[in-house]
Amino acid sequence: MSDREEENLREHTFDGIREYDNPMPAWWTRTFWATFWFAILYVGYFHSKVGRDVVDEYDADMQAFYDKQTADLLALGEVDEPMLGTFIKNKNAMSEALAQFTKVCATCHKADATGDIGPNLTDAHWLGGNTLMDLYTVIKDGRNKMPPWGKKLRPDVVMKLAAYVGTLRGTNLPGKAPEGKPLAVPPVPEAKRD
Numbered sequence: 001m002s003d004r005e006e007e008n009l010r011e012h013t014f015d016g017i018r019e020y021d022n023p024m025p026a027w028w029t030r031t032f033w034a035t036f037w038f039a040i041l042y043v044g045y046f047h048s049k050v051g052r053d054v055v056d057e058y059d060a061d062m063q064a065f066y067d068k069q070t071a072d073l074l075a076l077g078e079v080d081e082p083m084l085g086t087f088i089k090n091k092n093a094m095s096e097a098l099a100q101f102t103k104v105c106a107t108c109h110k111a112d113a114t115g116d117i118g119p120n121l122t123d124a125h126w127l128g129g130n131t132l133m134d135l136y137t138v139i140k141d142g143r144n145k146m147p148p149w150g151k152k153l154r155p156d157v158v159m160k161l162a163a164y165v166g167t168l169r170g171t172n173l174p175g176k177a178p179e180g181k182p183l184a185v186p187p188v189p190e191a192k193r194d
């Protein structure tokens with residue numbers, strides 16, 4: 001028995017048997033402590049709301065899905081009622097549209113869309129049609145004193161604005177006196193307001 005092994009022998013004997021102090025290998029203890037600290041950090045991060053929990057992850061995944069769907073639809077280049085409807089479900093698209101509306105449309109329609117130079121977009125009366133496609137066409141091409149925004153704004157922004165105005169239909173906020181003819185709100189295909 002080497003000196004080192006002798007050193008590592010414990011003092012006590014039992015029935016002539018002596019115990020050898022055989023520590024766990026370093027890789028094992030290191031792994032143990034790594035998992036120990038990992039668990040503490042993990043609980044601290046995920047259970048104290050510092051980090052993203054599964055609900056946040058889910059929301060982020062859904063948002064990524066809607067963004068991708070929007071990009072795919074734009075790539076197809078075909079604008080129709082269901083395609084515009086998908087923007088309504090996309091929170092990013094709706095907040096982008098709201099920001100644009102406040103910036104460029106509010107001058108004539110007011111920030112809450114209750115009308116000023118342009119008509120109230122929340123009432124039940126419409127100068128033209130009120131399907132998402134009708135809204136898209138008037139925003140893109142303009143009509144009378146309504147400027148053609150298709151010349152100034154990105155195509156996807158015009159689509160998002162049409163979808164946004166679509167969410168205002170039937171909200172009936174008091175504002176400028178009704179103009180045009182009364183129309184029921186057409187159903188939004190494949191997408192409902194959240």
Ligand code: HEC
Nearest residue numbers: 104105108117118119126127128138143144145146149161
């Ligand atoms: C310079 C003023 C002006 C601005 C800015 C403006 N509009 Fe208009 N808008 C009008 C007028 C005026 C009409 C009525 C057009 C008509 O006589 O048919 C109108 C009509 C509309 C209609 C159709 C309403 C209906 O009853 O058929 C929609 C939808 C609309 N605007 C959306 C928008 C959006 C979205 C924007 C921002 C991108 C915008 N407008 C910016 C003046 C404006």
